[in-house]
Amino acid sequence: MLKKLTLCSLFFANILFGANEVNVYSQRHYDSDKALFKQFEEKTGIKVNLITAKAEELVSRLTIEGTNSPADILITADIGNLYEAKEKDLVQSVTSKTLEENIPKHLRDEDGKWFAITKRARLFVYNPKTVNPKDLGDYFSITKPEFKGKVITRSSTNSYNKSLLASIIAHSGEEKSLEFVKGLVNNFAREPKGADKDQIRAVASGEADIAIVNSYYLGVMANSGDKVDEEIAKEVKVFFPAQNTTGTHMNISGASITKFSPNKQNAIKLIEFLTSVEAQGKLAEGNYEYPVNPKVKPSGIVASWGEFKEDIIPLNEVGKQTKKAVEIATKGNWK
Ligand code: FE
Numbered sequence: 010m011l012k013k014l015t016l017c018s019l020f021f022a023n024i025l026f027g028a029n030e031v032n033v034y035s036q037r038h039y040d041s042d043k044a045l046f047k048q049f050e051e052k053t054g055i056k057v058n059l060i061t062a063k064a065e066e067l068v069s070r071l072t073i074e075g076t077n078s079p080a081d082i083l084i085t086a087d088i089g090n091l092y093e094a095k096e097k098d099l100v101q102s103v104t105s106k107t108l109e110e111n112i113p114k115h116l117r118d119e120d121g122k123w124f125a126i127t128k129r130a131r132l133f134v135y136n137p138k139t140v141n142p143k144d145l146g147d148y149f150s151i152t153k154p155e156f157k158g159k160v161i162t163r164s165s166t167n168s169y170n171k172s173l174l175a176s177i178i179a180h181s182g183e184e185k186s187l188e189f190v191k192g193l194v195n196n197f198a199r200e201p202k203g204a205d206k207d208q209i210r211a212v213a214s215g216e217a218d219i220a221i222v223n224s225y226y227l228g229v230m231a232n233s234g235d236k237v238d239e240e241i242a243k244e245v246k247v248f249f250p251a252q253n254t255t256g257t258h259m260n261i262s263g264a265s266i267t268k269f270s271p272n273k274q275n276a277i278k279l280i281e282f283l284t285s286v287e288a289q290g291k292l293a294e295g296n297y298e299y300p301v302n303p304k305v306k307p308s309g310i311v312a313s314w315g316e317f318k319e320d321i322i323p324l325n326e327v328g329k330q331t332k333k334a335v336e337i338a339t340k341g342n343w344k
Contacts, residue, residue, distance in 0.1 A: 030056040031275040034071070035084035036094070037062040037262055041295030048291075051283050055275045063181050064090035064168065071099045071267060080267045081276035083127070087168040089175065092328025095122045100265035105277055111284035111302045115259060115321045125261035127298035128282045130224040131173045132257055133210050133248040139218045147251040148177060148258075149185075151219055152192025160196040161208050162221040165338035169205070169260060174338060175330035176258045179322055183337060190341030199293045201344050206230060206238075213241040220292055223260070229296025249317035256320035262298070 026081045036044065038061050046057040062070070064085045071078055071094065083100065085091045094100050095118065102121040109117075116125035133145060144155065151160050162170060178186045198217035208220035209227060224247070231242035249257045266273060282288055289305040292298055299307050306312060 014064045028056075028272070029054060029275070031081045031272050031279050032059055032079045033060070033082045033084060033279070034060045034067040034080045035059060035061050035082075036067060036090070037061070037084055038087045039296050041292055044295065045283065045288050045291055046279075048195055048288075049279055052282070053275075053278060055278065057279065068094050068097070068099065069106075072097060076269045078267060078269050079271065080281060081270040081272045083265045083267055084262065086257050086262045087172055088170050088261055088263065088324045088328050089172050089331040091261075091265060092325060092331065094265055094323075095120075095328075099268055101268045101270070101273075102275060103266050103280075105281060106253045107281040108277075108284060111281065111289075113301065113303060115323060116301050118325065119323075123263045123265045124280055124284065125263045125301045125324075127292050127296070128259050128261055128301055129169075129261070129291075129298055130249065130257045130317070131169060131221060132224055133219050133250055134212055134222050134227060134245045135219045135248055136212050136215070136244070137246045140247055144248070145219070145248050145250070147254050148173070148221075149192070150250070151191055151221075152189060152196060155215075156196045156219065158196065158198050159218040160193060160220070161198050161211055161217040162193070162201060163204060163208060164201040165335075165343040167204075170221070170326055171331055171338070172260050173221070173258050173332045174334035175254075176255075176327045177322060178323060178330040178333050178337065179326045180255050180320075183242070183333065186334075187341055190337055190343050196342050209245060210238075210241055213244050222301070224311065224314075225297040232260065232297070232311050245313045249314075251320065252318050255322070256318040259299075259319045259321075261301070261324065 039315040050057055068090055083094055100122045104121055108124055112124055177189055194241040205226045209220050211217050212220050227242055230238040251257055266276045270276050284302055286302060286304050289302040293300045294308045297308055297311050
């Protein structure tokens with residue numbers, strides 16, 4: 010009887026006050042995130058329901074579901090899709106003192122419609138036996154004739170490369186960006202294929218000498234427990250591009266509160282938690298990303314690559330150029 014009553018009152022409490030849960034649509038599929046969600050549940054009693062899929066799929070799902078969407082939070086691993094969700098009016102403005110304290114201004118949307126939760130540097134990984142780092146510079150440096158047949162990166166349809174090219178457009182304009190694409194394609198060691206880790210492996214095997222990749226993949230490989238990948242991570246070196254100009258392009262993973270979020274307060278609490286000192290430390294140690302909370306240091310191996318100048322261009326300006334980036338990549342024949 011008592012059990013029945015309790016269940017009954019829970020049922021009505023859920024109807025009256027909403028369930029004590031938060032629904033997350035996330036592009037991120039990392040174990041570090043799952044561990045953090047579990048910790049959040051233990052701390053707050055708020056259940057985290059997670060759906061993971063490609064960012065494009067999550068954005069179209071939000072569009073189709075409209076006011077009936079159960080989603081509270083959209084998490085992407087790239088500014089391009091976050092910007093698109095904002096442009097499509099799928100997310101809402103949030104003000105939170107805690108979020109303002111946890112996240113520097115340039116890593117939050119000025120309208121409170123997205124918040125960065127981690128940063129990743131899009132940098133060069135190179136073979137120190139064949140490349141003199143003195144010959145490297147900004148992103149354009151790898152288009153020089155001396156690097157013909159030596160450069161690789163994944164496809165231009167990948168969101169990390171779209172955002173990198175979008176940032177080059179935002180800084181240097183369309184004409185220069187098309188020159189960059191043509192020069193890059195002209196220097197390719199092979200047609201784009203595979204993901205970022207595959208580019209690093211190809212540099213180690215001698216198939217290419219320089220790759221454009223996201224920073225954390227090297228950290229992940231170095232600590233993977235896979236002997237071959239750990240050896241590869243020791244052989245290659247990291248170069249931070251554009252130190253004398255714009256700074257290295259930084260992409261983000263970020264979170265937005267959806268426009269029709271049924272559990273908005275819980276959603277704010279979860280983003281506050283993800284950007285707290287405690288959670289940021291775990292994201293830095295577990296996935297080798299750069300923390301957004303300035304009170305938290307990157308993990309040992311990431312810190313060992315050294316401090317560097319980050320590109321702090323407002324990320325909405327990068328997001329705005331994403332469509333142009335696709336056009337220019339196609340025009341320059343970057344597959
Ligand atoms: Fe990734």
